[in-house]
Amino acid sequence: MADWRYEEHLRAPTGRGALPRAGHDGVAGGAACGDLVRLRIAVDGDRVAAAGFVAEGCGALTVCGSIACELLDGATVRDAARISVDALAAEVGGLHPGKRHAAELVADALHRALGAAVAADGRPGPRGRSAAAPGHGAPDATTGPTLVAMSGGVDSAVAALMAVRDHPDAVAVTLELWRDPANDAESSCCSHSAVRRARDLAHRMGLPHLTLDLRDAFRAGVVDPWIAEHRAGRTPNPCVRCNGHVRLDAMLELADRVGCATLTTGHYARTTADGLLRLAVDPGKDQAYMLSALSPETIARMRFPLGELEKPAVRAIAADADLPVARTPDSQDLCFLAGTGRSAFLERHGDLPDRPGPIRDLDRDARVVGEHRGAHHYTVGQRRGLGGGAGEPRYVVGTDVAENVVTIGRRERLLTDRVALEGLVLHRPAEVVDGVKLRYRQPPQAATLDQAPEGATVRLATPQLRPAAGQAAMLLAGDVVVGSATIA
Numbered sequence: 504m505a506d507w508r509y510e511e512h513l514r515a516p517t518g519r520g521a522l523p524r525a526g527h528d529g530v531a532g533g534a535a536c537g538d539l540v541r542l543r544i545a546v547d548g549d550r551v552a553a554a555g556f557v558a559e560g561c562g563a564l565t566v567c568g569s570i571a572c573e574l575l576d577g578a579t580v581r582d583a584a585r586i587s588v589d590a591l592a593a594e595v596g597g598l599h600p601g602k603r604h605a606a607e608l609v610a611d612a613l614h615r616a617l618g619a620a621v622a623a624d625g626r627p628g629p630r631g632r633s634a635a636a637p638g639h640g641a642p643d644a645t646t647g648p649t650l651v652a653m654s655g656g657v658d659s660a661v662a663a664l665m666a667v668r669d670h671p672d673a674v675a676v677t678l679e680l681w682r683d684p685a686n687d688a689e690s691s692c693c694s695h696s697a698v699r700r701a702r703d704l705a706h707r708m709g710l711p712h713l714t715l716d717l718r719d720a721f722r723a724g725v726v727d728p729w730i731a732e733h734r735a736g737r738t739p740n741p742c743v744r745c746n747g748h749v750r751l752d753a754m755l756e757l758a759d760r761v762g763c764a765t766l767t768t769g770h771y772a773r774t775t776a777d778g779l780l781r782l783a784v785d786p787g788k789d790q791a792y793m794l795s796a797l798s799p800e801t802i803a804r805m806r807f808p809l810g811e812l813e814k815p816a817v818r819a820i821a822a823d824a825d826l827p828v829a830r831t832p833d834s835q836d837l838c839f840l841a842g843t844g845r846s847a848f849l850e851r852h853g854d855l856p857d858r859p860g861p862i863r864d865l866d867r868d869a870r871v872v873g874e875h876r877g878a879h880h881y882t883v884g885q886r887r888g889l890g891g892g893a894g895e896p897r898y899v900v901g902t903d904v905a906e907n908v909v910t911i912g913r914r915e916r917l918l919t920d921r922v923a924l925e926g927l928v929l930h931r932p933a934e935v936v937d938g939v940k941l942r943y944r945q946p947p948q949a950a951t952l953d954q955a956p957e958g959a960t961v962r963l964a965t966p967q968l969r970p971a972a973g974q975a976a977m978l979l980a981g982d983v984v985v986g987s988a989t990i991a
């Protein structure tokens with residue numbers, strides 16, 4: 504470590520207290536760690552016009568804030584988005600491990616400020632032009648810049664690796680979706696450490712990286728409706744809503760601002776030449792269901808480099824490239840639940856505590872056969888978590904949240920060959936529909952679609968367990984997604 508450089512920054516920090524009057528703030532740290540830094544940048548055209556910071560806490564924070572302001576002086580937004588933790592540390596010949604935390608906080612603040620600046624009212628982005636800017640023509644979707652959505656996981660890291668090959672001008676973005684200080688969701692893709700991981704991966708690949716704070720929109724557009732649906736006794740699918748309306752909308756808007764015609768993600772899905780979604784090659788990983796409500800216009804802008812790959816091949820690419828996330832386990836549950844249970848989350852954020860009540864068995868004269876934890880925890884078709892044991896398996900066949908009763912019965916009670924739909928959107932004539940997917944983890948089922956004046960109905964070739972109302976239905980013609988609806 505070059506102590507004299509460190510001491511110089513500490514004695515006469517560049518930009519300390521010199522917050523530009525108008526600009527965009529990034530804040531990092533807080534009461535829990537005792538270090539807090541606010542970094543503000545003003546952007547003019549494609550350059551950082553001014554930068555300043557205020558810091559409370561250890562001296563290393565001031566040193567790193569000062570280094571950041573020096574590096575930002577006269578930098579393009581694109582170069583600023585490449586300032587990494589290592590770059591901050593390198594300016595003083597390296598930082599002791601105990602002081603690296605300061606560089607991380609300053610990098611957090613800087614990339615938040617950049618994300619806010621670029622997302623704000625039509626500012627040109629890292630390439631110094633907006634897709635909508637007159638006189639520049641439309642960006643080239645084949646080789647021009649693409650915005651890569653990096654979550655900090657292995658899939659989006661490999662998608663990014665593949666994207667940089669064809670799009671050397673790619674830009675990376677990570678969304679901050681959820682942070683709950685009472686819930687140590689550090690393993691989640693929404694967590695702060697995931698944002699850092701994504702940023703480090705992007706910088707390793709030489710990509711400029713922006714952090715976009717979407718916490719309010721995520722809470723309002725995904726978490727609150729998820730809680731409300733539980734309260735009403737329905738089974739929501741927050742991922743469909745999140746992918747369709749929260750994450751992707753925000754990222755496509757950002758793509759416009761940074762002059763990217765396309766958005767690259769690590770979803771397992773494919774697209775057809777005529778702008779429809781297609782199932783991924785790996786049936787075990789296919790995520791088309793999550794994306795099935797996207798419009799053809801949106802799909803035309805999406806790039807899914809992993810759609811043709813099986814998961815082991817994706818991990819092999821990550822390992823070959825020596826990516827530190829090559830062996831990260833796949834996420835299993837909703838991202839905002841990582842580190843906490845569903846019940847604890849509903850209680851803390853939705854004021855929906857456990858509320859024990861009776862389980863009635865329709866195949867034992869509706870007698871009370873046990874106690875449940877609260878009707879809002881149960882979903883029609885659910886088999887696990889009902890207690891019991893010996894005897895014929897029982898399934899949830901109904902929940903009544905007002906009376907707080909869960910009704911169970913034999914499997915046959917749930918089998919159906921017709922499923923009513925609402926909010927149907929079809930991109931091709933109803934006659935071509937030959938399959939449907941009614942649950943995320945269900946293989947496509949042979950089916951046809953009836954469009955009667957009283958509403959649309961799916962007719963299943965083989966009876967299936969009745970799906971829960973509120974779930975998404977994905978309509979297929981072969982492996983092409985030709986429509987979507989909500990189960991009525």
Ligand SMILES: Nc1ncnc2c1ncn2[C@@H]1O[C@H](COP(=O)(O)OP(=O)(O)OP(=O)(O)O)[C@@H](O)[C@H]1O
Pocket residue numbers: 652653654655656657658659660662676677678679680692693767768769770790833834838
């Ligand atoms: N917080 C985020 N910021 C940016 N992009 C994200 C974020 N979360 C998800 N994505 C994008 O959406 C894709 C699918 O998200 P999903 O939550 O299903 O992640 P995943 O399959 O666990 O992938 P990964 O291994 O990349 O985390 C990701 O590969 C990534 O491109």
